[in-house]
Amino acid sequence: MxxxxxxxxxxxxxxxxxxxxxxxxxxxxxxxxxxxxxxxxxxxxxxxxxxxxxxxxxxxxxxxxxxxxxxxxxxxxxxxxxxxxxxxxxxxxxxxxxxxxxxxxxxxxxxxxxxxxxxxxxxxxxxxxxxxxxxxxxxxxxxxLSEPEERLIIVKDRNGIDAWEKLQIDWLSTRTFEIEIDGEKRIVPYGRIIGFYESQDRNLRRKANQIVYENLGRDKIIWASALRAVCEDHMQMCKLRKYETPMTQSLIDNDVNQQTIDSLMKTIEKNVNLYRKYLSLKAKLMNLPKLANYDVVAPLLKAGEKDFSWREAQALVVEAYQGFDEEIGSWVTEMFYKKHLDGKMRKGKESGAFCASWLAGKSAYVLQTFNGKMGDVYTLAHELGHAIHAYLSSRAQKPSNCEIGSCIAETGSTFGELLLTEMLLAKAETKEEKQVILAHVLDGFGMAAFQVSARVLFERSMYDATERGEFLDGEKVAKLWVMARDRIYGDSVDWMVVMEWEWTMKPHYYIANYRFYNYPYVFAQLFVFALYRIYKEEGKEFAPKLKRLLAAGSSRSPHDLALELGFDIVKETFWEKGIQQAREFIKMLERTL
Ligand SMILES: [Zn+2]
Structure with missing residues (x-):
């Protein structure tokens, strides 16, 4: 049944x-x-x-x-x-x-x-x-550019940057690594060994990281050649297409302006100490003097985690949304009784989860593999938040206005996760349960807002170096990565030396015609934390505002959408609201110690 x-x-x-x-x-x-x-x-x-x-x-x-x-x-x-x-x-x-x-x-x-x-x-x-x-x-x-020029670019890309991108993907996916598990030597592919990063066994996490990055570092000539070609090609194309800076194209794609992103990044850099404080709290929870790089997103050892049935998950998620807004709650319920969700575990099912909007039906479909873990309940709340976005925008907008850009696309989903957090915390019976919930939320926030910010700083520094005419070899790129990373983490984490090669495996830096993909993640995360903070301040009055924002789809820029609700995202004071919310969660976590 x-x-x-x-x-x-x-x-x-x-x-x-x-x-x-x-x-x-x-x-x-x-x-x-x-x-x-x-x-x-x-x-x-x-x-x-x-x-x-x-x-x-x-x-x-x-x-x-x-x-x-x-x-x-x-x-x-x-x-x-x-x-x-x-x-x-x-x-x-x-x-x-x-x-x-x-x-x-x-x-x-x-x-x-x-x-x-x-x-x-x-x-x-x-x-x-x-x-x-x-x-x-x-x-x-x-x-x-002119039509013949555009056609020529397509042809040269095929064996140019497209080929460098493909080389990075193919090289990485065909690497194998020798690792000893329970006294037995095994040869495993890249896709398998990275699974050990999240193991409960700290020693295995350390070993897996050490082996992977030591090996990837040996191929520095390949990674650096690919990356250098991608960077220099982008700089050339920016000149040809008359983009002011290497970031301009991405700003146009994401429908935001430079000042907004500058304020966002300034807010992040001003608040790195808050993230570092969370990392030291997490170390305490794990009984460690300090986190190593392989502990940052590791599961807490004190497992206060409960299991959930599909029906329990459904009841929780419906209640979370219902408490925010009746209509949203009824649409979430409708997703279940209309059978628009596929949670069943099945061989051959795509991994991960997604929400596909169905504009003509003014609804959506959600796919996930539900294993009854707390993370699965979060995924359910997340994808249903996307569905609500589709419910609202498809009712109010033409299909052309429903192509929602990445800065705004996670608004309904991440907001839903925060509503679920509130609900789970209210129902938690032990301090261990609360710790697991808060660490889950803060790990996610830390990765999206701060870890990704290190990547933003890194990508900027590569283009600055290229512009200055510097040659990007493996050592140089590694140095730039470590500098950017340290601006965010300071000395809050012990990094293994081989982690200087962390940039080699991130496909995003190599994807053709896709530069500066990363700040939208930072934007999306802090944007929703700020909205949630405002909701906590305004109470019930806030629900219709959020619904208006979601209903607008892509019919207005993120800047105009926020202005209509009375917030100016060009100003740092708006982004500070998001930081305030993170600070609240950290305080709650401190109180459990
Ligand atoms: Zn999402």
Whole structure:
């Protein structure tokens, strides 16, 4: 019975689950995409406001019309990648989607040209609902090159930075490591050995870290060559595309401005001592004089952790959201009784968890593997927070305004985790239970807000060095990493010497055309902690504000969204609110000692 409750019902996404009719629908998705191309390719540049509105609405209607079939095929495969029908349908939807994106690739380019010619369209009252969507396209226009140049860049990237990125991934995933476990020597791949970082056995954690980084450091020439190529290519492209700084492109992508990110990072740097204080508290909880690098996110030894059944988890999460807002609570309940969650453990199921929004159904689907641990209840609360974001934004916005950027995308989810924290703390019976809950929240906060900040400082310093014409070899990069890391951690953690090679395995630094990916994590974390602090100050009055923010989707920039609620994210005082909330949690933890 309960087993069955943990399996989602995807049939709601479709009229018929018959494979032949699904294939037919995918075919009509492709042919309708091609019809849009025939009608508009080469003509977008000449549209007036009225016809542009018609086009955008047509595009949005097209997204909604075929969303169900696309989601069905993708989600069915995520739930069981070994199922033969799922494999075929996943392959079919990928092929069809590629055809559609090829057919519709002209849209962004031609819309860019149209807006470059007639920027006044952005302010047309007819297009009010699309204003921010169009503003964002217009912002990219000055950085677009001619069509032959853009085509040339795609070709050179294929064997250029794309190849360096691939080398890093392939090299890392094919490394093997020799480790002794229970007196027995074993050769394990990278993906396996990193699992030992979270072991309860401290000695095993230390050994795994030592072996991995000692080995990765030996290949410093490979890592540094790849990274240097990525950095220098980015600098060249910034010049060609006329980006002011190496970070400009990422600021445009994330819809934020430089001052906001500067204030955010200043707040973090001013408060490193708070994080260091938490790390020393954690050392006390683990009966250690000081944490070593392999203890920072390790589980607490005093396991005050309880197990939860699916129904208990459901009741807790519903209660947490209900206590914040009735309507949100009822939508969370609806996710369960409409069977939009897949929590069952299953061979072939994708690892990790996600929430896929279903705009046409004004709802969402959530996948996770529920093992009854406290972390699983947190994941459930997190993904349901994303679902609430989808419930609100799909009711208020056009599909074009539901592409929520990474600075804002974690608002509902992380807020939900904090609501759950409140609930769990209220129900905790022993101080050990409270310690486990608080350490879980503060570990997560510390990683997202402070550990990631070290990566922000590191990435900046690499581009500064490149700009000064310095040569980035392995030793130089390692030095920059250690400097950035120490600015955050000071001497609160004992780092093994080999940890200077930690940067070698982070794929993000190597991903082509994806520079400065990291500050959105810091933003998202501190943003939600600040909102939660304000909620604690304002009480019930805050709920409608948060709902307005979530309902806005991507129709306004994060800056404007916050301003509408009365907060200015350009100012450090806003970000300090987030720090205050972390300080509260640390005080609670201190009281349990
Ligand atoms: Zn999330």
């Amino acid at each position: 309960v087993e069955n409750e943990m399996v989602w019902d995807l049939t709601q996404l479709l009229k018929s689950t018959d494979v032949v009719s699904i294939r037919q629908e995918l075919e009509s998705m492709v042919s309708e995409g091609e019809r849009i191309r025939e009608e508009y390719h080469g003509h977008l540049e000449r549209l007036d406001a009225e016809n542009l509105l018609k086009f955008l609405e047509r595009k949005d209607a097209y997204i909604l019309k075929f969303e169900g079939v696309r989601k069905y095929c993708r989600l069915m495969y995520s739930a069981d990648t070994t199922d033969n029908v799922a494999k075929q349908l996943n392959d079919a939807v990928l092929k069809a989607s590629t055809k559609v994106s090829q057919a519709l690739a002209f849209i962004d380019i031609e819309l860019g040209r149209l807006l470059a010619e007639k920027p006044q369209l952005v302010d047309s009252s007819l297009l009010a609902e699309y204003q921010h969507y169009l503003q964002r396209i217009l912002k990219r226009v000055p950085h677009m």
